[in-house]
Each structure stands twice: as C-alpha cells, then as structure tokens.
Amino acid sequence: SQHPRDLPTRDWTRSSWTVHHHHHHPTCPLPTDASPWSLPPLCPEPVGDDAVGDADGTWARPASTDCVFTARHFRGGQGFSLITTPEIAASVAGSGALDDGDVAGVGDSNLAWTPAYEIRDIPGRDKGMTAASALNGHEIIMTGFPVLVIRMDFVNGEVFSEGQKSSMMDVGLRRLGEEQWAAVMGLAKMSGDENVVLDVLQTNGFGVDVGGVPHLALFIDGSRVNHDCHPNAFWRFNSNRMAMEIVSLRPIQPGEEITHSYAPLGYPHADRQTILQPWGFTCTCDLCTAPEEVRSLSDTRRSRLIDIHHTLGQAADLGDGESQEKREKRIGELVLEAFSLIEQEDLYPQLVEYYERFARAYLMVGDAKRGRAFAEETERMWLLFGGGEEHEYVDGLKALWAAVKEAEEEQDEE
Numbered sequence: 001s002q003h004p005r006d007l008p009t010r011d012w013t014r015s016s017w018t019v020h021h022h023h024h025h026p027t028c029p030l031p032t033d034a035s036p037w038s039l040p041p042l043c044p045e046p047v048g049d050d051a052v053g054d055a056d057g058t059w060a061r062p063a064s065t066d067c068v069f070t071a072r073h074f075r076g077g078q079g080f081s082l083i084t085t086p087e088i089a090a091s092v093a094g095s096g097a098l099d100d101g102d103v104a105g106v107g108d109s110n111l112a113w114t115p116a117y118e119i120r121d122i123p124g125r126d127k128g129m130t131a132a133s134a135l136n137g138h139e140i141i142m143t144g145f146p147v148l149v150i151r152m153d154f155v156n157g158e159v160f161s162e163g164q165k166s167s168m169m170d171v172g173l174r175r176l177g178e179e180q181w182a183a184v185m186g187l188a189k190m191s192g193d194e195n196v197v198l199d200v201l202q203t204n205g206f207g208v209d210v211g212g213v214p215h216l217a218l219f220i221d222g223s224r225v226n227h228d229c230h231p232n233a234f235w236r237f238n239s240n241r242m243a244m245e246i247v248s249l250r251p252i253q254p255g256e257e258i259t260h261s262y263a264p265l266g267y268p269h270a271d272r273q274t275i276l277q278p279w280g281f282t283c284t285c286d287l288c289t290a291p292e293e294v295r296s297l298s299d300t301r302r303s304r305l306i307d308i309h310h311t312l313g314q315a316a317d318l319g320d321g322e323s324q325e326k327r328e329k330r331i332g333e334l335v336l337e338a339f340s341l342i343e344q345e346d347l348y349p350q351l352v353e354y355y356e357r358f359a360r361a362y363l364m365v366g367d368a369k370r371g372r373a374f375a376e377e378t379e380r381m382w383l384l385f386g387g388g389e390e391h392e393y394v395d396g397l398k399a400l401w402a403a404v405k406e407a408e409e410e411q412d413e414e
C-alpha cells in the first residue's frame with residue numbers, strides 16, 4: 001500500500017467497484033456465441049524466475065497463469081484487451097460487462113451529443129482536461145472505457161520474464177489497431193522504461209478491482225486529467241459495466257481545468273509528496289504552492305483530523321473508567337472538531353469515512369441512537385459518491401448495520 005502510515009482517508013479518486021454477477025441477458029445465445037473475445041487468447045508459457053516447470057521437462061500451464069484476451073468490438077469498436085487469469089477473464093465475459101447493448105452513449109446515433117469536457121494544453125502540465133460548459137456538483141463529466149486492463153500481480157510478479165510482459169502488453173495493444181496504438185503511445189510517460197507500454201501504464205493507470213482482484217486500467221481521455229490536492233472532481237470505476245466515470249465535486253466554470261487527486265484526500269503536504277512520488281512529478285497545485293504559512297496551517301488541521309480519526313477508532317478506551325455520559329460527551333467534542341476541520345479544509349468527500357468512524361465510536365460506548373444516526377449518514381454518502389446502490393462498500397455497510405442492531409438489542413436488554 002502507498003499509505004505512509006495508518007491513515008483514515010479513503011481514496012475517492014482511486015475508488016472502484018467489484019464485479020457482481022447479477023447481469024441478465026435478454027436472450028439466450030448458444031454457448032459458442034457467448035464469448036466476447038474476438039481472437040483466441042494468447043497464453044505463452046512463462047519463463048520468468050518464478051515460473052513453475054516440471055523437472056522432467058514436461059510442463060503444464062497452471063490454470064491461473066495470465067493470458068491476453070481481446071474484444072475488438074468493445075464499445076462500438078474502441079476495443080479492449082485484458083491481461084489476466086482465464087478465471088477472471090471468464091468472470092468478466094460472463095458478467096456481461098463487455099456487452100454494448102445497455103451502455104448509454106454507445107451504439108446510439110445521437111449525433112447532437114457533445115462531451116462536457118475538452119482535452120487542451122495546460123501551461124506547465126502538457127495536456128489536461130477542461131470543462132466545455134458550466135457544470136454542477138455531482139455531474140458525470142466523462143464516462144470512459146478502458147483500452148487495456150492488466151492484473152497487478154502480472155506486472156509486479158516474476159512468473160513472466162520482463163521481455164514476455166513487454167511483448168504481451170504490446171500484442172494486447174496492437175490487436176486493437178493502429179489508431180489505439182498511436183493514441184496510447186501519445187500519452188504521458190515519465191520513467192523512460194524500455195517497456196513503453198509499462199511506462200504509459202505507470203504514468204496513467206488507474207487502480208481498479210476486477211473480479212475482486214487489483215488490476216491497472218488504461219483510459220485514453222481519462223489519462224489526461226491532472227492531479228490537484230484540492231480537486232474539483234473524483235473518479236469511480238464500475239466493473240459491471242467496465243466503465244470509469246469522472247464526477248464533479250462542486251460547480252465548475254466553463255474552461256476551468258478538471259482535476260482529481262491521485263493521492264487519497266486529507267494528507268498533510270509532506271505525506272502527499274511521498275504518495276505522489278511514483279508518478280514522478282512535483283505537484284504545482286494551489287495548495288502545494290501556497291505561501292508557507294498557509295500550507296502549514298492546512299497541514300496542522302489535516303494532522304489534527306487524522307489524530308481524531310485514530311482516537312475515535314479507539315473510543316472503547318476513551319475516558320476509561322469514566323461514566324458513559326462523560327465518554328459520550330468526549331466523543332461529541334471530537335465529532336464537532338472533526339466537522340469543523342473537514343469544512344475548513346473542504347474535505348467533504350472524506351465525510352463518508354468519518355461518518356462511519358463517528359457511528360462506530362458511539363456504538364463502542366453503547367450509544368445506539370447516535371450510532372444509528374451516523375450509520376444512516378454513512379449510507380447516504382456512499383449512495384451519493386458511489387453513484388447509487390451498486391457502490392463498492394455494500395458489504396462494509398452491512399457490517400455497520402449489523403453492529404447498530406447488536407447495540408440496539410443490548411440496550412433493549414438493559
């Protein structure tokens with residue numbers, strides 16, 4: 001994990017949803033028609049340091065070894081290549097995530113539709129995304145579909161040699177045609193790695209979950225969004241639709257640059273720099289270039305907010321031996337202070353996480369009523385930021401509601 005310490009902040013800008021298998025096909029095609037892959041998967045025999053071969057020279061490819069899968073027709077011909085295990089590829093194919101039928105904006109002939117954004121030159125940052133017209137808060141600015149999705153362990157592991165990885169990535173992209181190849185090669189690169197596709201992926205990849213497993217996803221337009229520590233947008237990924245959305249956090253003026261934070265929100269300056277190191281740039285956003293006294297005030301507030309998060313996580317020990325009333329009062333003070341800090345730092349998206357902290361702190365000292373109230377707020381924020389009922393924290397919320405019910409039952413018994 002990139003987190004420099006045990007920090008509370010959920011990374012809204014790097015969020016993702018996992019594949020749920022509740023897609024319904026309107027028709028029942030023959031099994032042989034069901035495969036979305038337009039080419040046979042490419043499954044080379046791994047020769048990396050961690051590849052397993054048999055001593056007697058015979059070799060059987062382990063079932064969970066990565067292959068290159070390609071769907072050329074994906075999203076009206078954009079095309080899509082996936083480097084992952086056959087099991088995960090089968091779950092993606094079976095979930096209907098690659099069908100174009102019910103994906104808005106694909107395949108319909110609404111020529112009057114114009115995107116809400118433009119890709120433009122931004123001084124000092126090469127290219128960036130700007131608003132084509134005025135936007136409200138919580139508007140979907142862009143829906144993007146990946147050209148390439150690669151299993152993280154394939155990239156980081158040593159089952160395949162570096163040469164094999166490089167050629168598998170090349171093949172995956174080449175199979176999408178000259179236009180997509182050129183578009184990807186034109187994206188920002190930072191490391192100068194001789195595996196150019198890997199360099200592009202490290203500079204522009206979005207960490208997403210597919211089949212509950214970490215993958216890196218590459219989007220052409222989505223790659224042009226620059227980082228800001230006080231962003232006006234965030235992104236989310238829905239693996240049921242293989243779609244990434246960039247969503248406004250607040251009203252945006254026409255021509256204003258659209259940004260999201262590559263790092264989780266809420267960290268002080270030094271931590272942010274550490275987190276951003278893998279991207280290889282020094283952040284020039286307003287918060288990072290603010291006068292020293294402004295920045296240090298912001299850092300103080302952020303550090304204090306993180307402290308409160310830790311303290312509330314151990315609310316069971318808070319004012320040990322004190323009366324329940326005193327402990328609830330102490331929690332109430334910390335909750336109010338956290339609210340004020342979140343407002344001053346404009347960390348509104350962080351509330352989704354802090355509300356759960358507040359709920360759990362109250363439950364820990366046996367205050368089921370306040371616990372329930374903050375659980376409701378947590379759920380409301382998840383629906384808002386997750387984009388509806390299909391958000392990624394469904395299981396987490398179930399656990400939270402179970403804890404609320406347990407506390408309520410205990411109270412009834414008293």
Ligand SMILES: C[S@@+](CC[C@H](N)C(=O)[O-])C[C@H]1O[C@@H](n2cnc3c(N)ncnc32)[C@H](O)[C@@H]1O
Nearest residue numbers: 125126127188204223224225226227281283284
């Ligand atoms: C994912 S790309 C963003 C789009 C990029 N500007 C382009 O022209 O394709 C990431 C790169 O953009 C630049 N960048 C993004 N946010 C920045 C920021 N806040 N300050 C300085 N450079 C930034 C860095 O060069 C970084 O490696």
